[in-house]
Amino acid sequence: MFYREAGQYKTNYAADMAVFPLRQDRIGIAVILGIALVGVPLIGNDFFIASVMIPFLVFSLAAIGLNILTGYTGLISLGTAAFMGVGAYSCYKLTTYFPGVNIVVLILLSGLFSAAIGVLFGLPSLRIKGFYLAVATLAAQFFLQWAFVRVPWLFNYNASGAIEVPQRTLFGLPITGAAATPETRYFVCLGLVVVLTWFASNLVHGKLGRSWMAVRDMDIAAELMGIKLLNAKLTAFAVSSYFAGVAGAMMIFLWYGGGEANDVFTIRLSFNILFMVIIGGLGSLIGSFMGAAFIASLPTILKFGLPALGVPLSGAAAEHVTFMLVGALIIIFLIVEPHGLARLWQIGKQKLRTWPFPY
Amino acid sequence: MAQAPDLLAQTIWEGLVSGVLYALIALGFVLIFKASGVFNFAQGIMVVFAALTLVGLYEKGVPAFLAVILTLGVMFALAVTIERVVLRPLVNQPDIILFMATFGITYFLIGFGESLFGGSPKQMIADQLYLPKGAIDLKILGGIVSLQKIDIAAAIIASLMIAVLALFFQYTRIGRALRAVADSHKAALSVGISLNQIWVIVWFTAGIVALITGIMWGARSDVSFALEIVALKALPVLILGGFTSIPGAIVGGLIIGIGEKLGEFYWGPLIGGGIESWLAYFIALGFLLFRPQGLFGDKIIERI
Numbered sequence: 001m002f003y004r005e006a007g008q009y010k011t012n013y014a015a016d017m018a019v020f021p022l023r024q025d026r027i028g029i030a031v032i033l034g035i036a037l038v039g040v041p042l043i044g045n046d047f048f049i050a051s052v053m054i055p056f057l058v059f060s061l062a063a064i065g066l067n068i069l070t071g072y073t074g075l076i077s078l079g080t081a082a083f084m085g086v087g088a089y090s091c092y093k094l095t096t097y098f099p100g101v102n103i104v105v106l107i108l109l110s111g112l113f114s115a116a117i118g119v120l121f122g123l124p125s126l127r128i129k130g131f132y133l134a135v136a137t138l139a140a141q142f143f144l145q146w147a148f149v150r151v152p153w154l155f156n157y158n159a160s161g162a163i164e165v166p167q168r169t170l171f172g173l174p175i176t177g178a179a180a181t182p183e184t185r186y187f188v189c190l191g192l193v194v195v196l197t198w199f200a201s202n203l204v205h206g207k208l209g210r211s212w213m214a215v216r217d218m219d220i221a222a223e224l225m226g227i228k229l230l231n232a233k234l235t236a237f238a239v240s241s242y243f244a245g246v247a248g249a250m251m252i253f254l255w256y257g258g259g260e261a262n263d264v265f266t267i268r269l270s271f272n273i274l275f276m277v278i279i280g281g282l283g284s285l286i287g288s289f290m291g292a293a294f295i296a297s298l299p300t301i302l303k304f305g306l307p308a309l310g311v312p313l314s315g316a317a318a319e320h321v322t323f324m325l326v327g328a329l330i331i332i333f334l335i336v337e338p339h340g341l342a343r344l345w346q347i348g349k350q351k352l353r354t355w356p357f358p359y
Numbered sequence: 360m361a362q363a364p365d366l367l368a369q370t371i372w373e374g375l376v377s378g379v380l381y382a383l384i385a386l387g388f389v390l391i392f393k394a395s396g397v398f399n400f401a402q403g404i405m406v407v408f409a410a411l412t413l414v415g416l417y418e419k420g421v422p423a424f425l426a427v428i429l430t431l432g433v434m435f436a437l438a439v440t441i442e443r444v445v446l447r448p449l450v451n452q453p454d455i456i457l458f459m460a461t462f463g464i465t466y467f468l469i470g471f472g473e474s475l476f477g478g479s480p481k482q483m484i485a486d487q488l489y490l491p492k493g494a495i496d497l498k499i500l501g502g503i504v505s506l507q508k509i510d511i512a513a514a515i516i517a518s519l520m521i522a523v524l525a526l527f528f529q530y531t532r533i534g535r536a537l538r539a540v541a542d543s544h545k546a547a548l549s550v551g552i553s554l555n556q557i558w559v560i561v562w563f564t565a566g567i568v569a570l571i572t573g574i575m576w577g578a579r580s581d582v583s584f585a586l587e588i589v590a591l592k593a594l595p596v597l598i599l600g601g602f603t604s605i606p607g608a609i610v611g612g613l614i615i616g617i618g619e620k621l622g623e624f625y626w627g628p629l630i631g632g633g634i635e636s637w638l639a640y641f642i643a644l645g646f647l648l649f650r651p652q653g654l655f656g657d658k659i660i661e662r663i
Contacts, residue, residue, distance in 0.1 A: 139640030323470025330463030335448040
């Protein structure tokens with residue numbers, strides 16, 4: 001009833017090609033953005049913003065990155081966390097060399113280093129695919145994680161071996177370091193994520209995105225149609241690693257406020273992001289957000305939600321239950337709905353469109 | 360006067376031993392891949408789970424050998440459960456979906472195992488299973504090489520198991536059926552092979568391999584979830600040896616084991632040490648570029 005397209009005529013090609021062809025969708029996006037921009041900071045307390053919303057945004061960005069590679073191009077990667085680490089460490093090096101440049105610019109730039117490394121590790125993808133490529137990306141994961149610990153130049157030879165986030169300001173407000181409030185960090189994250197999502201959306205709806213999807217659906221056929229496999233795969237690696245890198249830089253600079261590679265950019269993180277993509281929906285940007293929201297909030301919900309409902313659950317048990325639940329959910333989703341939460345959302349919209357008459 | 364150990368020979372021996380253990384894990388992967396076309400990421404955690412079950416049962420007061428039998432029972436139950444819950448609904452899905460499903464199994468088993476047995480490392484009941492202890496010193500190349508008896512036992516058991524499995528695959532009815540299933544689920548079903556039965560058999564076999572690996576590995580170091588990361592080493596081994604080849608798993612395991620120990624010993628100190636964590640992957644990766652199907656793997660032929 002409220003979700004019907006009757007009367008919304010498309011009178012030019014631009015309207016026909018729009019990402020959100022329905023007025024309701026556009027309103028919906030505006031409402032979500034409005035809530036994110038005004039509602040969350042107004043209603044949420046510091047804890048909610050710092051340990052739910054910021055991680056959610058960071059993971060969403062990383063999931064979009066992996067989704068570009070795995071969901072859109074069909075190349076499986078188990079090394080996302082390593083590419084996030086490259087972003088974080090290059091951002092750290094950039095802040096030491098260019099202390100005057102704004103941190104937001106540096107975060108965006110650090111993604112480029114990650115993209116370069118991603119292309120390097122993506123090179124084997126031309127000759128190998130599937131499981132073999134997964135192992136190649138594992139090589140990236142272990143090598144880079146090793147490098148973060150063993151190459152002292154990366155962490156400026158400090159004794160702790162960790163990234164120490166300096167204080168930087170934007171419009172006079174501290175946005176990184178200990179003095180930054182969760183709200184300001186949240187706004188910076190939100191801005192970055194919105195801009196980059198818009199960028200990703202344009203990419204996947206454009207020529208490049210089409211060629212990625214052709215490669216995913218059948219690479220040999222794509223090649224016959226004139227798509228250069230090397231270009232398509234390497235751009236997918238580059239863009240995907242760029243997103244991962246920016247997410248990694250955001251993770252350290254806007255969320256953790258410092259950290260060690262060994263604790264943060266582990267293979268567990270890589271897997272978690274892969275799960276976000278699977279559960280959210282392969283080949284869907286909105287699915288990346290849904291998956292990230294789901295996987296990132298699950299431990300918190302179990303840890304704080306269940307005791308609030310009266311179910312006693314210790315921290316360790318909550319962790320175990322999270323593992324089991326995530327594992328079970330992956331299997332359930334693969335069996336019941338291989339396209340993930342995004343597909344459920346689509347089905348829901350379709351139901352709304354025909355409601356109250358199902359046919 | 361005690362002779363200094365011969366470092367090269369000792370390093371090679373240690374590489375051989377860890378190679379055997381990598382090969383054992385890789386063997387579990389190969390078995391499942393060869394016989395059902397599923398790339399089983401969960402093999403590593405199955406090793407941990409089997410070893411933990413064994414030790415956990417022993418700690419509950421079950422005699423050691425009864426515990427082994429009970430653990431086999433648990434692995435059988437696990438195989439049946441995986442077949443019912445995960446594989447049966449996913450028949451004929453693309454390989455990558457099945458691969459991801461084994462991620463789900465991995466995570467479930469991590470959570471399940473930790474909540475049952477706790478996350479702390481446990482001592483493997485090596486003495487109770489009459490596994491040999493101590494070391495033999497050999498004089499090679501003018502130095503002493505110390506061979507742990509448990510490692511020798513591991514090598515012997517591994518070779519025995521491999522021989523048995525190879526014969527089983529090559530010469531029995533079930534072995535042939537397993538190979539048929541690996542080629543195509545549909546075709547196997549249509550000639551009257553019970554896919555469900557085959558899957559249970561093969562996952563149970565992988566469970567047995569996992570238990571043996573777990574015992575051998577646990578006897579050298581403790582049984583803990585840290586093994587799960589080490590198990591990822593089996594992936595380069597697989598690549599080197601080829602996904603479908605049992606001898607490949609062995610040769611690959613030995614190459615990776617020796618290669619990474621030698622690399623760590625000679626080059627590690629030059630660039631900061633700890634290169635064991637990734638050297639295996641780079642050996643495999645370099646190799647992939649020249650021979651994508653691995654040493655003994657079947658050549659992949661694509662038709663359009």
